[in-house]
Amino acid sequence: MNDRVQQNRISRLEQLALLLSKQDPPRCLLCQASRGRGLMRWRCMRSSPEAPSLQHWLCSNCERAVPWIRSIHCTRCGRGTVCPDCLRHPKRSFSWNRSAVRYDPLMREWLAQYKFRGRERLMPLLGEMMLPLASAVIDKLSHDRHSNRPIVLTYIPLSRERMHGRGFNQAEQLAAYLSRALQLPMYTLLHRHRHTEKQSYKDRKSRLRALRGAFSYNETAKLHVIQEGVFKPYVLIVDDVYTTGSTLEEAAKVIRNKLDCDVAGLTWARA
Amino acid sequence: MRAELQLQVRMNGKVVEMAHWRTVLADATGEGESGLGGGRCYSLRHALPFGLALYWAERCNQGWSGEQAVEMRSGVGIEEVLHWWLNQLDMDLQQWRNRGIDMLREGEEVHASRLQLKVEVRTAVHAQSGGAGQEMPPVPWASLMGCSLLLSELERWLTAQGVPCQEGTIYTQGWIRTLQRASDAGQVELTAGIRVLESGELCCNRCGAGEDALHWRSCAACGTACPYCEQCLQLGRVRLCSPLVRGLPSRAANVAQRRSASEAAAPDLRSWHLSPAQQDAVERGLQFLHESVEDDRRECANKGEAPSFLIWAVTGAGKTEMVYPLIEYELTRGGRVLVAAPRKDVVMELKPRLQRAFPQCRVVALYGGSEDTWKEGDLVLATTHQLLRFDRAFDLAVIDELDAFPYHNNPMLHYAASRALADDGRRILLSATPTAELKRAARRQQLPHALVYVRYHRHPLPVPRLVRTRPLAKSLKAGRHKDDSAPLARLLGRWAAYLRTGLSRKLVRSMRSSIQRGAQLFVFVPRIADTAPTAHLLRTEFPAERVDSVHAQDADRLEKVEAFRQGTIRILVTTTILERGVTVPRTDVYILDAHRSPFDATSLVQMAGRAGRSSDDPAGLVVFAAPYRNMAQVRAIREIKQMNRWAKRKGYLLQVGKEMRERE
Ligand SMILES: [Zn+2]
Ligand SMILES: [Zn+2]
Ligand SMILES: [Zn+2]
Ligand SMILES: [Zn+2]
Ligand SMILES: [Zn+2]
Numbered sequence: 001m002n003d004r005v006q007q008n009r010i011s012r013l014e015q016l017a018l019l020l021s022k023q024d025p026p027r028c029l030l031c032q033a034s035r036g037r038g039l040m041r042w043r044c045m046r047s048s049p050e051a052p053s054l055q056h057w058l059c060s061n062c063e064r065a066v067p068w069i070r071s072i073h074c075t076r077c078g079r080g081t082v083c084p085d086c087l088r089h090p091k092r093s094f095s096w097n098r099s100a101v102r103y104d105p106l107m108r109e110w111l112a113q114y115k116f117r118g119r120e121r122l123m124p125l126l127g128e129m130m131l132p133l134a135s136a137v138i139d140k141l142s143h144d145r146h147s148n149r150p151i152v153l154t155y156i157p158l159s160r161e162r163m164h165g166r167g168f169n170q171a172e173q174l175a176a177y178l179s180r181a182l183q184l185p186m187y188t189l190l191h192r193h194r195h196t197e198k199q200s201y202k203d204r205k206s207r208l209r210a211l212r213g214a215f216s217y218n219e220t221a222k223l224h225v226i227q228e229g230v231f232k233p234y235v236l237i238v239d240d241v242y243t244t245g246s247t248l249e250e251a252a253k254v255i256r257n258k259l260d261c262d263v264a265g266l267t268w269a270r271a
Numbered sequence: 272m273r274a275e276l277q278l279q280v281r282m283n284g285k286v287v288e289m290a291h292w293r294t295v296l297a298d299a300t301g302e303g304e305s306g307l308g309g310g311r312c313y314s315l316r317h318a319l320p321f322g323l324a325l326y327w328a329e330r331c332n333q334g335w336s337g338e339q340a341v342e343m344r345s346g347v348g349i350e351e352v353l354h355w356w357l358n359q360l361d362m363d364l365q366q367w368r369n370r371g372i373d374m375l376r377e378g379e380e381v382h383a384s385r386l387q388l389k390v391e392v393r394t395a396v397h398a399q400s401g402g403a404g405q406e407m408p409p410v411p412w413a414s415l416m417g418c419s420l421l422l423s424e425l426e427r428w429l430t431a432q433g434v435p436c437q438e439g440t441i442y443t444q445g446w447i448r449t450l451q452r453a454s455d456a457g458q459v460e461l462t463a464g465i466r467v468l469e470s471g472e473l474c475c476n477r478c479g480a481g482e483d484a485l486h487w488r489s490c491a492a493c494g495t496a497c498p499y500c501e502q503c504l505q506l507g508r509v510r511l512c513s514p515l516v517r518g519l520p521s522r523a524a525n526v527a528q529r530r531s532a533s534e535a536a537a538p539d540l541r542s543w544h545l546s547p548a549q550q551d552a553v554e555r556g557l558q559f560l561h562e563s564v565e566d567d568r569r570e571c572a573n574k575g576e577a578p579s580f581l582i583w584a585v586t587g588a589g590k591t592e593m594v595y596p597l598i599e600y601e602l603t604r605g606g607r608v609l610v611a612a613p614r615k616d617v618v619m620e621l622k623p624r625l626q627r628a629f630p631q632c633r634v635v636a637l638y639g640g641s642e643d644t645w646k647e648g649d650l651v652l653a654t655t656h657q658l659l660r661f662d663r664a665f666d667l668a669v670i671d672e673l674d675a676f677p678y679h680n681n682p683m684l685h686y687a688a689s690r691a692l693a694d695d696g697r698r699i700l701l702s703a704t705p706t707a708e709l710k711r712a713a714r715r716q717q718l719p720h721a722l723v724y725v726r727y728h729r730h731p732l733p734v735p736r737l738v739r740t741r742p743l744a745k746s747l748k749a750g751r752h753k754d755d756s757a758p759l760a761r762l763l764g765r766w767a768a769y770l771r772t773g774l775s776r777k778l779v780r781s782m783r784s785s786i787q788r789g790a791q792l793f794v795f796v797p798r799i800a801d802t803a804p805t806a807h808l809l810r811t812e813f814p815a816e817r818v819d820s821v822h823a824q825d826a827d828r829l830e831k832v833e834a835f836r837q838g839t840i841r842i843l844v845t846t847t848i849l850e851r852g853v854t855v856p857r858t859d860v861y862i863l864d865a866h867r868s869p870f871d872a873t874s875l876v877q878m879a880g881r882a883g884r885s886s887d888d889p890a891g892l893v894v895f896a897a898p899y900r901n902m903a904q905v906r907a908i909r910e911i912k913q914m915n916r917w918a919k920r921k922g923y924l925l926q927v928g929k930e931m932r933e934r935e
Contacts, residue, residue: 118499118508120488161439163491165423167499167510 028059029125030110057125066129067102069270077245079270085244093252097242097265100133107269111240115170123170126240127177130268134178137266141234149231153179153266154189156239156251157215174268175238189235189255190215211250217258233261242267320493320512322463407449408434412458414647415518417607417664417693419477421464421507424660425516431645442492450516460517462662464509465498476515477659478503479686502683506659517662538599546729548923549593552721556580556597556699559719560667563697577668577689579698581713584723585732585914586703586880587854591621593723594669595628597699602632602649606666609691610652613672614848615639616832618652625650655684661691668692669699703880704873704910724918729925730889731915733882735862735875735908738777740896743796743864746773747804778861778896779812782842785859785892786816791835792842793860795878797867799823799846805863806844816841823848850877856885865895865904875907 054063069080076086078098101107114122141151155171163169172188179186192214237251242265252263411432420428422441429436440446453459465485466476474481480502490497493512500509509515538557540550559580584590594610601608610625612618615638622636635648637657651665670688692698702709712718726732740746785792796805799822806820819840821831834840836855843849847869860882865875875895882891895904918924 113504117504119501119504120499121486121501159439161442164442165439165492167490167492167497167508168488169491 028062029057029122030062030113031059053128053131054125057128065106067104067107069099069102072098077242077270078267089245089249092245092249093256094237094245094248094263094265097245097248097267097270098133098137099242099267099270100130101269103241103243103269103271111170111269115166115240118167120168120173123173124177126268127174127181130174130178130238130266131181134266135182137236138182138184150233151184151236152233153184153186153236153238154255155186156237156247157188157190157192159192171239174240178238178266187221188218189221189259190251191218208246211246215251215254217254233259235259235261235263236266237263239265239267241269241271243271320490320495320497320510321461321514322465322467322511325461325463325514326467407445408436410434410449410453412453412518413520415459415516416520416647417518417661417691419462419515419517419660419662421509421513421515423507428645457519460519461514462517463511464513464515465500465511473498473511475500475503475509477506477509477687478683479690480683503659505656515662538596538603540596543592543595545592546589546725546727548723548725548729548918548921549589549727552582552584552723553593553596555719555721556582556593557600560597560600560697577692577696577698579700579718581700581702581705581709581718581720582723583702583705583710583713583720585726586877587726587728587732587884588703588723589727590671590701590703591624592727594699594701598625598629598650598667598669601667602629604666607648607664608650609658609661609665609668610650611655611658611668611670611688611691612652613655615654616829616853617671618654621652625652655687658684658687658691661687663693663696664691666693666696667699668696669701671701672703704876722917724914724921725923726884726889728886728889729923730883730886731918731924732911733879733891733893734911734915735879735893735895735904737900737904737908738775738781738894738896739898740775740778740863741773742898743801743805746775747801747808748773774808774812775896778863778894781892781894782809782813782861786813786841790857790859790888790891791838791840791855793849793855793858793878793881794842794844795850795860795862795870796844796846797864797870801864802844802846806842809842809844813842818842818844820844821849822846847874847878850874850881853881854884855881857888857891858882858884859892859894861894861896863896866897866899866901870903872903872906872910875903876910879907879911 054066069078071080072078073081074083074086076092076096077083078096079086080102103111110122110126113119114126138151141149153175155169155175157172158166158169175186178184193216235255237248237255239248242248245265248265248267252265255261255263410429411434414432415428418428426436426438426441429441436446450459450461454461463476465473467473472482473485475485478500480500484502485498485500487496487498489495490499490510490512492510495512497511499511503509540553543553545553559578563578563580582590582593584593598608598610610621612621618636618638622634626634629650632649633647634650634652635643635646637643637651637653637660639654639656668688668691688698700709705713709718713720782792794805794809796802802820802822806818810818817840819831819834819842821828821843822845825831831840831843832849832853835843836853838855858881860878862870862875862878864870870878879893882893883889884891895907897904915924
């Protein structure tokens, strides 16, 4: 505890130095407001105990505006409120899904900047936002009954055209970030075939139809961890947003057809 | 996208006639040699990110005309020379690879398995995806002229032109081939999104950003480490491997349309109804356009700046009207004209006016969310950010307020403004408050210019009055505090007015007299955060009037400004965003906290320029309210007085009335 106080004091000294120096203060990654000038950043005022590392990137306003999902109402999809979707489909291929934040307009804006505008500098921030949730989930899984079950990460792939247009796959990057931070193996288990148009423009039914058969199992993935293990592995599928669960459902179905495992979802936001 | 480098050597007997590197997009297959149009074609083993391939092509082309070419004539085998170049390239690629890896390590954000930078042949990236054999629809490349678009933007452009192009298909082989063909035929030019400079440094070709704004990431499109530009992200992402497609003018059309300067008749100035002061300035501008066509070009090309003409006109001088004849002159010559304004509101307001003035030509207004975005025009009105979509497109650029907010201290927009201009293009700069630099250049006769000292209605500019008040923050605090003590206020009866408002009594009295004379009030405050509280304060002071506040991030900004124009809002509290553009006949201007930044001499002059715009009410009131006077206020007042003095001396003023002397 003393160490941390000490650390705090040093950082405040640094802030003072920053205040006195003519250098530009670091800017908030999202609203461009300068941050770090305030000497009065007490720990009790820190708004997100979930992910204290966010203050490396964000000003306190943006940090406070993150709509964390703190309590889960639906144990299936990880929503903070009651959800008719899960009541309508009681049987699903994935066991559960957990999301770090609610997909409110602000989060939508952040994701749009990263995913559609291509501001890849935001990736570590989003990854960091998922990290506390992911590590809690992993802790829980490894303390459960089957503590020897291997846990692997995978992600929702993009079609080839989309990949060339965008230049990166946000789900893959998030998965890679988590895999590095938590030291879990990550595999490309899926391929996406069809070039499905932007999901957000469609109604539920046509979205489902478009998704059918979109994924296929990647036979070349070398799953030595999975194959050597005696126990049924846990596959966590990483994605950016969970909307209706249809994407996750489709992906989980394909994986479970080929692999004897449990599948669950880890998403950054829950719509 | 990746590109291959091909060396094309045409053999004529034993003498090498032409040696020429070109970039060919990735669908050209095969290693080593293959026949191509009578010559022999060598291609490098590696397909490179597009920007890198282009860099190499340029470098090799330059080198070829030098010593190597000479050596070749003296009997060195072509293979030998080629070999030398390949070695050179190998070495550079090696360096490049190391550099890419270093960059990625610094970032630490890319997965370890991606660290190898692979430069190798994978048969064209797009080869397997569909659309290879099918017939591509014809594309009207000519209307792309001067635009410089990313592939993703090109896709939207194609759709807007009525060419069927499904989302995402632009990256498939069919379209890439079409592009290659258009580029071979000289209809489009493919330029690099991020350029490798001679020094080996990188810079964004679209916005001019240096390496600070470029971020290295592993890229799925070219399979290597590949930087992207963060500065111009809002118009789509530029990467090292993304080409910018630029429409080229077809030669024949250009020569036929473009008349030489001597042929073009000077426009008839009478039809534009200009005031004497305006007419003088316009004549000098026309003279500049007429003369600068031939002589100045070479001179200025060396300096790297397009020939420019400054119209330095006081606020309310009728700048737009002065520009009409100049635009007309250029349009009749067959040139394309750009009018760049700092703000969207200004562009939207200008479009109908210009369309009315030039009914025969296509006027296009570009701003974020404009419906004209993918249209072609002879006269293009654009906000400054939209300029990034143009590359050597315009023969004449009229740039309004080059020193104003978005340009000010923004090298990106300066870069964009000069990039949008054709090689022999000219610039007209309009400003009420030129920077010290421009003023100096004008004074030393280095910059041709015209001064317009007087307003359109030929009355002098209102001279600001200094009123000493307490700082706004204190007023606001006092106001809020007194609000809480309602019982006390009731107790004090009518004297409570003095407690309720935090504004200085002097100021309130002045405002009241403004309202009584039937004027609308422009109240400027330095910060966005102050707008709403100040409006609240004024509302308590003038409960009978409609008071509102507006700032840059306001969703209802346009509606509120419109309401102010209509006169339904009596008092409008705002920040510097409305310091130009909005003109209301009978206005008085109050600048609170005039001593605080971002208010400087320039913006004070601009804000003061909102008053007394119409000839019905030429003597508006301008008040600088501040706890003390500073350089900015003094300079602003000095400048305004100086303009009035010059106007008087030149005899432009209608009446050098008593008012003015009183004010002084
Ligand atoms: Zn922020
Ligand atoms: Zn649910
Ligand atoms: Zn492709
Ligand atoms: Zn850029
Ligand atoms: Zn790339």
